[in-house]
Amino acid sequence: MKHPSEHSVIFKGLGAYLPKNKLTNNELAQMVNTSDEWIRTRTGIVTRHIAQTEEKTSDMCTEAARLALKNAGLQPSDIDLIIVATVTSDKIFPSTATIVQKNLGLGPVPAFDLEAACSGFLYAIDVALSMMVRSATYKNVLVIGGEKLSTIVDWTDRSTCVLFGDAAGAAVLSKVNEARVGIIESVLGADGSNAELLHVPTGGIAMPTSNDVNKPFIKMNGKEVFKHAVRVMEKVARDVLSQTGIDIKDIDCVIPHQANQRIIESLVEHLKLSPEKVFINLSKVGNTSAASIPLALFDAIQEGRIKRGNWVLLVAFGAGLTWASTLIKWH
Ligand SMILES: CC(C)(COP(=O)(O)OP(=O)(O)OC[C@H]1O[C@@H](n2cnc3c(N)ncnc32)[C@H](O)[C@@H]1OP(=O)(O)O)[C@@H](O)C(=O)NCCC(=O)NCCS
Incomplete structure (x- = not known):
């Protein structure tokens, strides 16, 4: 058990962000040799959202995080640590987490990215949990998963381009004085x-x-x-x-x-x-x-x-x- 004490770490608030533009299977069928029927039966996917050219991973993460903070009833100044899981960071460095930190106006708290592809959010949750259990410093932590996969999709490859979409999701993790919850x-x-x-x-x-x-x-x-x-x-x-x-x-x-x-x-x-x-x-x-x-x-x-x-x-x-x-x- 990760935290045998009377403390637990709970999901205090969640947020999500989807870009406005939707791309349907029928639209994809005009770009590559595929069909709505093939995509639906082989994958279950009908639409995906695609970010605007100027919309970056950090922008989507920022919006999702704002909503997570609101739903948690917390202010940016309450956050003690921020982790962003992504394979599509804005830049090679600095981390997307530091850009989101600036966008949200967080304090000078630790901020870093974590890359474990589609498992990234759960990896980041585990890392945040370990840090929160080990140290009294981290009471409220922002964990975000955000991707602009449309930038790394080959739009001429029908076997992959039908699968992916852009989005961000965020969670505020908070420590509570209660055993075995969260x-x-x-x-x-x-x-x-x-x-x-x-x-x-x-x-x-x-x-x-x-x-x-x-x-x-x-x-x-x-x-x-x-x-x-x-x-x-x-x-x-x-x-x-x-x-x-x-x-x-x-x-x-x-x-x-x-x-x-x-x-x-x-x-x-x-x-x-x-x-x-x-x-x-x-x-x-x-x-x-x-x-x-x-x-x-x-x-x-x-x-x-x-x-x-x-x-x-x-x-x-x-x-x-x-x-x-x-x-x-x-x-
Ligand atoms: C990608 C995936 C949907 C393909 O389905 P599949 O049933 O395995 O299909 P195959 O790759 O065997 O391809 C079968 C045929 O469909 C064709 N095909 C591939 N993509 C196609 C598309 N979008 N539209 C129409 N035909 C397509 C292939 O070219 C192949 O044609 P061929 O038999 O003439 O060579 C499926 O393998 C899959 O979902 N894999 C997991 C991918 C995934 O989730 N990755 C992310 C993990 S985090």
């Missing part, structure tokens, strides 16, 4: 030997972009990624439950990474979950990587799918390969 357990994992199944091979230091050569685009072996996704999400979900002694039947709401409807259906089958307990919003947003889980959590709360006292299981999978699961007793 984040109960968190498990993380990674397997670097399968990194090339899903990656952006260019644009980094190993193969820099020069002029129009080596543009940084997502490359993926979809079939292999699919198989790994189901296997590792099932395992990490079972691991987090077995470490806490909670039965899968006791879980009230499961929020999986929103990558593909069929991956989620396969997970439901493997974990023998009741489908009505699994929250899915990917039809309207697509795969938004690090923003996926906070965005889905935000929507699930808005729709009244999660209530105080509920057991909530978050499960993620992403490039790296990485995976993560977080068990929460909602407060």
